[in-house]
Amino acid sequence: MADRILEVRGLKKRFPARAGLFGRPRGWVKAVDGVDFAIHAGETLGLIGESGCGKTTTSKLILLQEPPTEGSIMFQGRDITGLAGAALMAYRRAVQVVFQDPFSSLSPRMRVEDIIAEPLEIHTDLERAAIRQRVAAVLELVGLPSDVAPLFPHEFSGGQRQRVAIARALATDTKLIVLDEPVSALDVSVRAQIINQLEHLQRTLGVSYLFIGHDLATVAHISHRIAVMYLGKIVEHADSDALCARPMHPYTKALFEAALPSHPDDRHAATAVAGEVPSAMNVPSGCRFHPRCPATMPICSQVEPVLQPRDGGGEVACHLY
Amino acid sequence: MSFALRAGETLGLVGESGSGKTTTCMSIVGLLPRAARIVGGSVLFEGEELTTKSQRELRAIRGRRIAMILQDPMASLNPLFTIFRQVAEPAFFHQRLRGRSLRSRVQHLLKAVRIPSPEWRMREYPHQMSGGMRQRIVGAIALAGGPSLVIADEPTTNLDVTIQAQYLDLLKDIQRETGVALIFVTHNLGIVAKMCDRVAVMYAGKIVEQAPVRELFDDPKHPYTRALLGSVPKLGNKDPLYAIPGQPPNLASLPSGCAFHPRCPEALPRCADEEPIDFHPGAGHAARCWRLDEHAAASHGRSHS
CATH class of the missing domain: 3.40.50.300 (P-loop containing nucleotide triphosphate hydrolases)
Incomplete structure (x- = not known):
C-alpha cells in the first residue's frame, strides 16, 4: 500500500448562487472547502457524511466532471487538473465510477454487451472479437454468466444491474473506482452480495476504491480508512478500525450515536445530536459544527480548528484536542 | 398472514x-x-x-x-x-x-x-x-x-x-x-x-417469522431471518457478510412449496413441494419452516441434516 494512486490537496469548489437564471451571484455555495486526502493502491477510502457535506461534489471533481476552483488532484504523481488530449483520455480510462441507482445509470436502449464495450471502443483500439472477449471476461469477474451479454438492462434485477455497472467500470485497465453509494438503492439481501463482490475484486485485481456513503456500518465494513466530511471539510480521518474504536470529533461521535443498533440491547440512551446541517451558503463562523456541537466552547465560534494528529493515527480538527 | x-x-x-x-x-x-x-x-x-x-x-x-x-x-x-x-x-x-x-x-x-x-x-x-x-x-x-x-x-x-x-x-x-x-x-x-417490541418478517407475501424483538435477534428460527441478520454489516466486525444467493422472487410466479426454498441454505426435499405451516418454538414466537417440524422428523425419520 506504499504508492499513492490519488492525492488531493487543498481541493475547493464553489458554485455561484444566483437570484434568477441570469441574475448576479448573491453569494457562493462552498460545496468543497479545502479537502486533502490520499488513496493508496489496492485500498478503499470511505468518505462519509450527510447530504450537502460535499462528498458527491468531491467525487465529481475527481472524475473531472467539474473543474475545481482551487487545489490540485494528483494521479500517480501527476496533476490532472490541466490535462488534455491523450493524457486526459488515459486518466479517464484509469478512473471509473459506479453510481447509486443502477436503474438510471444504465441506458435502457443499449444491450449489456454494448454498455460494457463502450469504454473499450472509446479508450482502446481492440478488434471486435477482442472486445467481445473482454466483455465476457469482466462479466465473469462480477459473477454474471457471459450469455447475459445480449440482454437489455430491464431484464435484470437491481443487484444484477449494479454488477453490470461494476463490469463497465472494470472493463478498461481501471486503477480507481469511485463508488457513489453503490448499495443504497439495493435490497438488503442483495447488498451483501455486492459488498462481498467488491471486496473480492479488490483482492484479486488490486483496484482502489473511493467509497462514498452515509451508512456508517457499511462504510466501516468495506473501507481501510475513513474520512468524515461536514459542510465541505474533512473533520476527522483515520484507519477504519481506529475510527470505530474511538471516534474523536463530536460530529463523528454524533454519527456513531445516530447509527442504528445491530441488536435491541444496543439501544443507546444517548440523545441524537440536535439541529440540521446548515446551508453551505452561510457556513457558521469558526468551527462549522459548533452550532450543533454538544461540547462547544467559546473559542469554537471564533477560530476554525485545523486537522491535527489524533491518537491511534489519523487526524482530527477539533479544539477539544 | x-x-x-x-x-x-x-x-x-x-x-x-x-x-x-x-x-x-x-x-x-x-x-x-x-x-x-x-x-x-x-x-x-x-x-x-x-x-x-x-x-x-x-x-x-x-x-x-x-x-x-x-x-x-x-x-x-x-x-x-x-x-x-x-x-x-x-x-x-x-x-x-x-x-x-x-x-x-x-x-x-x-x-x-x-x-x-x-x-x-x-x-x-x-x-x-x-x-x-x-x-x-x-x-x-x-x-x-x-x-x-x-x-x-x-x-x-x-x-x-x-x-x-x-x-x-x-x-x-x-x-x-x-x-x-x-x-x-x-x-x-x-x-x-x-x-x-415485536417483529414480523415478511417474504413473498407471507409472514415467515414473528417474535418479540429480542427473541428474534437472539434466536431466529427461520433461515430467511437468520440470513437477513447475517447479511447486515455490523460496526467493529469486518468478517465477510453472509450473502443470500439469488434474487427475491416475483410474486406473480412464486416457487412451489416454501417460497424461500430456492435460496435457502437449509432446504429439505419436502420444502420444494409442501408449503410450511406455522410452528411455535416459543411463547409469541411463530415461524413457517419445515425445519421446526421435529415431530415429523422423529416419526418419519425425515431429518436431512
Missing part, C-alpha cells in the same frame, strides 16, 4: 421490496388499488371489522383513528397549501374545529413534533422546509385526529442519519405521551432493533 397489535405497542413489519409490506398496510386502511381485492381474512380494529366497511365509513376512521406516515414527505404534502391548512385539515373535518381553537390545535401539534416557532412556520409552504422538518409536519398531520394506530411506511428512508435518529426519538416520545400503537414498515433491521 395474521398478526395482532396491542394499544401502545410497536410492531415492525420487515421485508424486502416486493414482499408485500406496503400492500398489507394498504389493506388495513382500505386503500388498495382498484384491481386488488382482499380475497379472505379479516382486519379487526378496536373490535370492529374493517374489510366489510364502505369507503364512506372508512373515511371516518382514516385520519382520525388510524393514520399513516409515508416515505416521501414531499409526495404526502401539497406544495400549493400552507402548512397550517394541511395540518388543520384532519382537525377541521374530524373534530370540526374552527377559528381560534383550530389555530391553537395546529400550533399545539407543530409543537409536539418540535417545529420551532410554530406560529410563524405554519404560514409557510413545504418547499421552505428541510426534509426532516417536512417529515415532522407529516407526523403532525398523522397525529391531528388523535389516532390510536399510526402506520409508518419507511418514514425515514429519505432522511440523513442524524435526522433519522432525531425523528425516531421523536416518534418514541410521542408514543410514550399518547399511547398510540405503531406499525413500522421497514427493510432496515437496525430500525427494528431500535424501535419495535
Whole structure:
C-alpha cells in the first residue's frame, strides 16, 4: 500500500448562487472547502457524511466532471487538473465510477454487451472479437454468466444491474473506482452480495476504491480508512478500525450515536445530536459544527480548528484536542 | 398472514421490496388499488371489522383513528397549501374545529413534533422546509385526529442519519405521551432493533417469522431471518457478510412449496413441494419452516441434516 494512486490537496469548489437564471451571484455555495486526502493502491477510502457535506461534489471533481476552483488532484504523481488530449483520455480510462441507482445509470436502449464495450471502443483500439472477449471476461469477474451479454438492462434485477455497472467500470485497465453509494438503492439481501463482490475484486485485481456513503456500518465494513466530511471539510480521518474504536470529533461521535443498533440491547440512551446541517451558503463562523456541537466552547465560534494528529493515527480538527 | 397489535405497542413489519409490506398496510386502511381485492381474512380494529366497511365509513376512521406516515414527505404534502391548512385539515373535518381553537390545535401539534416557532412556520409552504422538518409536519398531520394506530411506511428512508435518529426519538416520545400503537414498515433491521417490541418478517407475501424483538435477534428460527441478520454489516466486525444467493422472487410466479426454498441454505426435499405451516418454538414466537417440524422428523425419520 506504499504508492499513492490519488492525492488531493487543498481541493475547493464553489458554485455561484444566483437570484434568477441570469441574475448576479448573491453569494457562493462552498460545496468543497479545502479537502486533502490520499488513496493508496489496492485500498478503499470511505468518505462519509450527510447530504450537502460535499462528498458527491468531491467525487465529481475527481472524475473531472467539474473543474475545481482551487487545489490540485494528483494521479500517480501527476496533476490532472490541466490535462488534455491523450493524457486526459488515459486518466479517464484509469478512473471509473459506479453510481447509486443502477436503474438510471444504465441506458435502457443499449444491450449489456454494448454498455460494457463502450469504454473499450472509446479508450482502446481492440478488434471486435477482442472486445467481445473482454466483455465476457469482466462479466465473469462480477459473477454474471457471459450469455447475459445480449440482454437489455430491464431484464435484470437491481443487484444484477449494479454488477453490470461494476463490469463497465472494470472493463478498461481501471486503477480507481469511485463508488457513489453503490448499495443504497439495493435490497438488503442483495447488498451483501455486492459488498462481498467488491471486496473480492479488490483482492484479486488490486483496484482502489473511493467509497462514498452515509451508512456508517457499511462504510466501516468495506473501507481501510475513513474520512468524515461536514459542510465541505474533512473533520476527522483515520484507519477504519481506529475510527470505530474511538471516534474523536463530536460530529463523528454524533454519527456513531445516530447509527442504528445491530441488536435491541444496543439501544443507546444517548440523545441524537440536535439541529440540521446548515446551508453551505452561510457556513457558521469558526468551527462549522459548533452550532450543533454538544461540547462547544467559546473559542469554537471564533477560530476554525485545523486537522491535527489524533491518537491511534489519523487526524482530527477539533479544539477539544 | 395474521398478526395482532396491542394499544401502545410497536410492531415492525420487515421485508424486502416486493414482499408485500406496503400492500398489507394498504389493506388495513382500505386503500388498495382498484384491481386488488382482499380475497379472505379479516382486519379487526378496536373490535370492529374493517374489510366489510364502505369507503364512506372508512373515511371516518382514516385520519382520525388510524393514520399513516409515508416515505416521501414531499409526495404526502401539497406544495400549493400552507402548512397550517394541511395540518388543520384532519382537525377541521374530524373534530370540526374552527377559528381560534383550530389555530391553537395546529400550533399545539407543530409543537409536539418540535417545529420551532410554530406560529410563524405554519404560514409557510413545504418547499421552505428541510426534509426532516417536512417529515415532522407529516407526523403532525398523522397525529391531528388523535389516532390510536399510526402506520409508518419507511418514514425515514429519505432522511440523513442524524435526522433519522432525531425523528425516531421523536416518534418514541410521542408514543410514550399518547399511547398510540405503531406499525413500522421497514427493510432496515437496525430500525427494528431500535424501535419495535415485536417483529414480523415478511417474504413473498407471507409472514415467515414473528417474535418479540429480542427473541428474534437472539434466536431466529427461520433461515430467511437468520440470513437477513447475517447479511447486515455490523460496526467493529469486518468478517465477510453472509450473502443470500439469488434474487427475491416475483410474486406473480412464486416457487412451489416454501417460497424461500430456492435460496435457502437449509432446504429439505419436502420444502420444494409442501408449503410450511406455522410452528411455535416459543411463547409469541411463530415461524413457517419445515425445519421446526421435529415431530415429523422423529416419526418419519425425515431429518436431512
